[in-house]
Amino acid sequence: DSYVIGAPMPSFADKWLSYLFEGVSDFDAEHDNVDIKLTDANEDPSKMLNDVDNFIDAQVSALLVVPTDVAIVKPIAKKASRAGIPLVIVNRLPDSDTMDNVDAYVGSESIQAGIIQAESIVGMLDGKPGNVAILMGVLGHEAQINRTQGNKQVFDKHPNIKVVAEQEGRWDRAKALQITEDWLQANPDINVIVANNDEMAIGALLAAKKAGKTDADLIISGVDATPDALEYLGNGLDSTVFQSAKGQGYKGAEIAYKLAQKEEVQKMNWIDFELVKESQKEAYLSQY
Amino acid sequence: MNNSDCILEMINVSKTFPGVKALDQVNLSIKKGSIHALMGENGAGKSTLMKILYGLYTPDAGGDIFFDGQPFTPKAPIDAIRSGLAMVPQEISPSANLSVAANFYLGREIKKGILMDQNAMNNQTNKILDELGIPMSVETLMQDVSVAKAQLLAIATAVSYNAKLIIMDEPTTALTESEVHQLYRIVKKVQQRGIAIIYISHKLGEVFELSDEVSVIRDGQYIGTKKTTDISKEELINMMVGREMDEMFQREDVTIGETLLDVRHLSLPGKFEDISFTVRKGEIFGIAGLVGAGRSEVVEAIFGYKAAKSGEIHLHGEQIDIRKPSDAIQHRIGFVTEDRKLTGLMLNMSVTDNMIMPELHPYEKNHLISESLASDVANTMKQQLRIKTPTVDTIIGNLSGGNQQKVLIARWLLLEPEILILDEPTKGIDIGAKAEIYKLIVELARLGKAIIIVSSEMLELLSLSDRVMVMAEGREVGIVDRENATQELILEMAAGGDVPAVHEQEMASQCQIKGVA
Amino acid sequence: MMVKAMAATVRKTHYTEILNKYGMLLILVLLFAALSIKIEGFASLRNVFSILEQVSMFGIIAIGVTFAIVTGGIDLSSGAVVALASVVGATIVTGSEGYGMAIFAFGAAMFVGSICGLINGSITAFGRIPPFIATLGMMTMARGVAQLVSNGRPIDASSDAFTSIGDGSVFGVPGLVVIYVIVAVVCHIMMSRMTFGRHVFAIGGNVNTARICGVNVELTLLKVYVLAGALAGLAGAMLTSRAYAGNPTFGNMWELDAIAAAVIGGTSLAGGVGSVPMCIVGALIIGVMNKGLNMLGVDPYWQQIIKGMIIIGAVLLDAQKRKKA
Amino acid sequence: MMVKAMAATVRKTHYTEILNKYGMLLILVLLFAALSIKIEGFASLRNVFSILEQVSMFGIIAIGVTFAIVTGGIDLSSGAVVALASVVGATIVTGSEGYGMAIFAFGAAMFVGSICGLINGSITAFGRIPPFIATLGMMTMARGVAQLVSNGRPIDASSDAFTSIGDGSVFGVPGLVVIYVIVAVVCHIMMSRMTFGRHVFAIGGNVNTARICGVNVELTLLKVYVLAGALAGLAGAMLTSRAYAGNPTFGNMWELDAIAAAVIGGTSLAGGVGSVPMCIVGALIIGVMNKGLNMLGVDPYWQQIIKGMIIIGAVLLDAQKRKKA
Numbered sequence A: 001d002s003y004v005i006g007a008p009m010p011s012f013a014d015k016w017l018s019y020l021f022e023g024v025s026d027f028d029a030e031h032d033n034v035d036i037k038l039t040d041a042n043e044d045p046s047k048m049l050n051d052v053d054n055f056i057d058a059q060v061s062a063l064l065v066v067p068t069d070v071a072i073v074k075p076i077a078k079k080a081s082r083a084g085i086p087l088v089i090v091n092r093l094p095d096s097d098t099m100d101n102v103d104a105y106v107g108s109e110s111i112q113a114g115i116i117q118a119e120s121i122v123g124m125l126d127g128k129p130g131n132v133a134i135l136m137g138v139l140g141h142e143a144q145i146n147r148t149q150g151n152k153q154v155f156d157k158h159p160n161i162k163v164v165a166e167q168e169g170r171w172d173r174a175k176a177l178q179i180t181e182d183w184l185q186a187n188p189d190i191n192v193i194v195a196n197n198d199e200m201a202i203g204a205l206l207a208a209k210k211a212g213k214t215d216a217d218l219i220i221s222g223v224d225a226t227p228d229a230l231e232y233l234g235n236g237l238d239s240t241v242f243q244s245a246k247g248q249g250y251k252g253a254e255i256a257y258k259l260a261q262k263e264e265v266q267k268m269n270w271i272d273f274e275l276v277k278e279s280q281k282e283a284y285l286s287q288y
Numbered sequence B: 001m002n003n004s005d006c007i008l009e010m011i012n013v014s015k016t017f018p019g020v021k022a023l024d025q026v027n028l029s030i031k032k033g034s035i036h037a038l039m040g041e042n043g044a045g046k047s048t049l050m051k052i053l054y055g056l057y058t059p060d061a062g063g064d065i066f067f068d069g070q071p072f073t074p075k076a077p078i079d080a081i082r083s084g085l086a087m088v089p090q091e092i093s094p095s096a097n098l099s100v101a102a103n104f105y106l107g108r109e110i111k112k113g114i115l116m117d118q119n120a121m122n123n124q125t126n127k128i129l130d131e132l133g134i135p136m137s138v139e140t141l142m143q144d145v146s147v148a149k150a151q152l153l154a155i156a157t158a159v160s161y162n163a164k165l166i167i168m169d170e171p172t173t174a175l176t177e178s179e180v181h182q183l184y185r186i187v188k189k190v191q192q193r194g195i196a197i198i199y200i201s202h203k204l205g206e207v208f209e210l211s212d213e214v215s216v217i218r219d220g221q222y223i224g225t226k227k228t229t230d231i232s233k234e235e236l237i238n239m240m241v242g243r244e245m246d247e248m249f250q251r252e253d254v255t256i257g258e259t260l261l262d263v264r265h266l267s268l269p270g271k272f273e274d275i276s277f278t279v280r281k282g283e284i285f286g287i288a289g290l291v292g293a294g295r296s297e298v299v300e301a302i303f304g305y306k307a308a309k310s311g312e313i314h315l316h317g318e319q320i321d322i323r324k325p326s327d328a329i330q331h332r333i334g335f336v337t338e339d340r341k342l343t344g345l346m347l348n349m350s351v352t353d354n355m356i357m358p359e360l361h362p363y364e365k366n367h368l369i370s371e372s373l374a375s376d377v378a379n380t381m382k383q384q385l386r387i388k389t390p391t392v393d394t395i396i397g398n399l400s401g402g403n404q405q406k407v408l409i410a411r412w413l414l415l416e417p418e419i420l421i422l423d424e425p426t427k428g429i430d431i432g433a434k435a436e437i438y439k440l441i442v443e444l445a446r447l448g449k450a451i452i453i454v455s456s457e458m459l460e461l462l463s464l465s466d467r468v469m470v471m472a473e474g475r476e477v478g479i480v481d482r483e484n485a486t487q488e489l490i491l492e493m494a495a496g497g498d499v500p501a502v503h504e505q506e507m508a509s510q511c512q513i514k515g516v517a
Numbered sequence C, D: 001m002m003v004k005a006m007a008a009t010v011r012k013t014h015y016t017e018i019l020n021k022y023g024m025l026l027i028l029v030l031l032f033a034a035l036s037i038k039i040e041g042f043a044s045l046r047n048v049f050s051i052l053e054q055v056s057m058f059g060i061i062a063i064g065v066t067f068a069i070v071t072g073g074i075d076l077s078s079g080a081v082v083a084l085a086s087v088v089g090a091t092i093v094t095g096s097e098g099y100g101m102a103i104f105a106f107g108a109a110m111f112v113g114s115i116c117g118l119i120n121g122s123i124t125a126f127g128r129i130p131p132f133i134a135t136l137g138m139m140t141m142a143r144g145v146a147q148l149v150s151n152g153r154p155i156d157a158s159s160d161a162f163t164s165i166g167d168g169s170v171f172g173v174p175g176l177v178v179i180y181v182i183v184a185v186v187c188h189i190m191m192s193r194m195t196f197g198r199h200v201f202a203i204g205g206n207v208n209t210a211r212i213c214g215v216n217v218e219l220t221l222l223k224v225y226v227l228a229g230a231l232a233g234l235a236g237a238m239l240t241s242r243a244y245a246g247n248p249t250f251g252n253m254w255e256l257d258a259i260a261a262a263v264i265g266g267t268s269l270a271g272g273v274g275s276v277p278m279c280i281v282g283a284l285i286i287g288v289m290n291k292g293l294n295m296l297g298v299d300p301y302w303q304q305i306i307k308g309m310i311i312i313g314a315v316l317l318d319a320q321k322r323k324k325a
Ligand SMILES: Nc1ncnc2c1ncn2[C@@H]1O[C@H](COP(=O)(O)OP(=O)(O)OP(=O)(O)O)[C@@H](O)[C@H]1O
Pocket: B017, B018, B020, B021, B022, B040, B041, B042, B043, B044, B045, B046, B047, B048, B049, B090, B388, B389, B398, B399, B400, B401, B402, B403, B428, B430
């Protein structure tokens, strides 16, 4: 038998996701009897619903979805269950009510990334006062909301650490660069910059370099452990958080494949975040 | 204060624009049911005065206006319309995307419930147009209606407002002789209904034919009002320009040289067919015909603005290839187009820019355009043509209609053309300026240039042209020499499209006859 | 002979006019036919409804935008207004169940949209600043307010009554499609048969003439932008009901799709020309194309490229046809 | 008496004209002064250069867009062209070190931009379809190609030679600012003192008249869009050099900032009016505002709302002043 799996994706312009897609494609390439079709919602939840509808119309054997935001999973799950098509959600965890209608989940909890990231900073500060600025992704995105929340949860517990500024860097290196320039000018006390992703962290460290700040002056931390970011690790960037994009993609595809064949699968499949510091740079680089 | 005979009284009305005092304490009284001509040179302030009445401009403080015995301060045209005052503006610009009937009822649509009653509007429009003798299909889009028809429609619209006073600002500039007569008829019909009319015109003939009284303003100041029967043409001209002047232009003769332009069998099917003529150095060549005869299309084709399908153009005895206007400019052909708004003005650019556009390199220094060089030249032109504008940097849209026209003529004079084509060149131009333009044209001819002039003003064509080509329905009817050209002959040729039988023999000896099978 | 030629041109004109008017419809039909041959099940009623449902939201926006464009203006704020309306609608409906609340949420979304439109319209009509700038500013502001209201997060709107509007159907016709059809019919009548519509055209044709003829230009513009805002608000409510949530990221760039739909449908950006039915045709061309490309499984990068080419191609084809004819 | 009155009005005109011309400059100065009082160090040379550097990229785009708007057109593709150019530039420069390669990358980025512009221009000039649609299509296409080329990922561009352009400075003036100034001066001369510029205005003023005056309308439009494309490409290269990477997500919505800058600077969307210096003033108003809001640490939600209000407010203030004067 041959199976078609519909895979609505939130954005094809996102670097981290592009590795996730690679994982999906790898699985596709290894299995002859499955064809996984990816679509790009351009970060538009409504577009994602259209894509889901289209796949349901095309009567795919399973749906593999990385949702644009967790709220959108609810109608997706309803549509899928109405059509009797198994649904796998990857990377972004919807609430437990919604999960009742989802067949399987692969990924992690975004808030963990924020927590891990913040704890590494608490460690690096080692009791010294910290004035933190947070660079956020596009406001309203699931990762922006939860990573920022994770950061704040940790910082709130430490009276020596204050969040002094937060702005929307739109996941974008150039935007983050500009904001950081302005921050450093307005507030020379900032000694920690936490970014919701690595691209913005790189923007921040470029701005820091321009402002003449040295490594010792500033702690900068990102999320994703992209190859670019790993290169900067220890060279301006102090930590990042790895979440296996390829692993999630591959695992998600595998589970969707199994569901398509009506096999039993485990419902929750956790792929945890890992803190990456300079010492582990080579190990992570070799994974790409 | 107010006079019960008068529908309108304006007392000490002034209007200041940035840099221009357009009106300075002007007085004007219009008697009920009379036709009142308003005259004055270009930029005298006639249109401004009327726009104040129509609520388009707010006058300076200090003046008073009484309409139908009541103080009158319109804030917007709708106020004026509601009080019983309607205007046919100088530059009519109907909504081209709407139908005739839609334009007719714009702003006062007939409704049935919440929907418009399209049928009623069509029928009513039809009825009114029939009454006034302007029959046409009321569902035609306005963009497909000729300028002349649009002008008559605008008048019909004004009439249908049930106005007590209608302002007509130069209603005949877009019309040819026959339509002018149609207009006279309509104006008189309107007057018979007891409606007063303010009639602005630069044409003395019209004023004497139609009006009961005539008022003159000069340089924004009120000069006086006279009964038309009490004043002579000379006196009226004197009032307008402030000096003695001849109305009839007497051109002197110019020696005519070799053939410069030779047009052979030019055709653009559907527009004009088989047009052939020559123009010699120093010659002024007129083209006559009714509206829609295709005169404009012929000269547009010669200039390369519209492509002719077949035919040849020879210049200096050599065939030339004109595909686009820049080719014509290269051959030093100039072209003052007929429609100022559509193909003439760049409304929001300065007078200077409007003048120099066809050829910029004479104003360049080190490959860069020198603003001072350009304004110097523009200033010279301003003086030469007596263009009334605060500075040459003024936006051309702020000039009066006649002065805009002068700028456009200046544009092509600056090219120092070998051949100058003028399509209705004196549209909206006052008597004094007209004479100046005529002088200029003759001067150009004396310099050995060839002039082609398309005009609907018979007097203008007759007094200027060495020869007149008459067109009808896209065909060339014949070419008449200066000695033999009479108004009657040309009109007959233009109207029939065929040479009238009675004249045939006579004319065969007088002129070359073309296009007659 | 001349007369005959004239008669011929007159007859030719009729064809031209028909092509002018219905050229885009032809393109839509051809596009649909081509995809139906290529994709099994494309030419099914189910699929047609699905396309209509997907089109309905930005299609409704496009109708509002058409009014604005016909006056010679534009509305860039509609996407952001969708976001704001969705957040407001979701806030109202979240946690409640009844139909009353659901309808109130729809009303509130449209009301919020109207307010945005009122601001757009006032700035444009009374401030005399270009609608491009007025609505560009509103685009930024409305999204900011949407984020402020929602604190940057999606707001659950999974009230059964409310979502049944987006999920349900009337005699097999999806609820959103029903709304689209109603809006289209009402707006078509407004535009083509009512004084308001006539004035909209007059303003776009020549605003000075309209004013001279006593058209209340400011009031008409105000109405136009309020209508456009209200329709964007309605689309926001529809999206919320479809997505079971309001979200400040909703409607991103929808204004461009809506404008594209209007222009593909033959609305002239210079103003004075446009119609609701043709705007629907324009929206359907975009919708059919989106659906077709997805169902064909075209690579998303290529989808964008092809989408751009189809938009340009359709308008180009239409322009060429007119020139030749 | 009359003469005196005239003299008075003439003097009044001058004030009006100055206000018309320099009203926005005044607003810029006031905005800057207000922020300087509020924020320590805002009124420093260092900060001014920083603002100029941040503005330089979309400011250069705004200059190109100004040309397009003056002809009566628009360019919506510039943000996407930035992305494409950045990806192309980064691809060339990645892994290489020499200055030759760096300059080649800049050239290639501008070339790619020009090609996009050439397509925009051809479609607009010869296809006679509205530039809004042509460049909207190009916007989608260029971003699609950028993603295709880069496979959706940022491309490293950390060649020292290349990044030194974005990082370096000439006599204390940041490199990007130097480029901005050069582009501005050259384009200002082109627009105000050269035949090409005069023709651009003529087309925007009245395209029929331009034709009658022998202007090669098609060629001029082509040049305008090629220029706009090349400048967007240049901005893309500058951004790449500043960010040490090319990225298909770069330049998102920059076209709107660029158009806003042009219009705030007094360029009329109806065509025929505009200037490079005022376009710079418009860009600086946006830049100063962005910087000020960031330095004040204004909540990101409120930033958007305030930004929208300032854009509308500035244009509104300008329009009011003119009306009164
Ligand atoms: N909107 C305006 N702004 C500035 N100046 C203006 C404006 N309108 C008219 N003017 C000036 O006011 C004066 C009177 O113009 P007006 O149009 O009333 O003249 P006119 O008598 O109608 O001339 P014409 O016979 O040429 O139509 C002119 O000098 C003109 O330049």
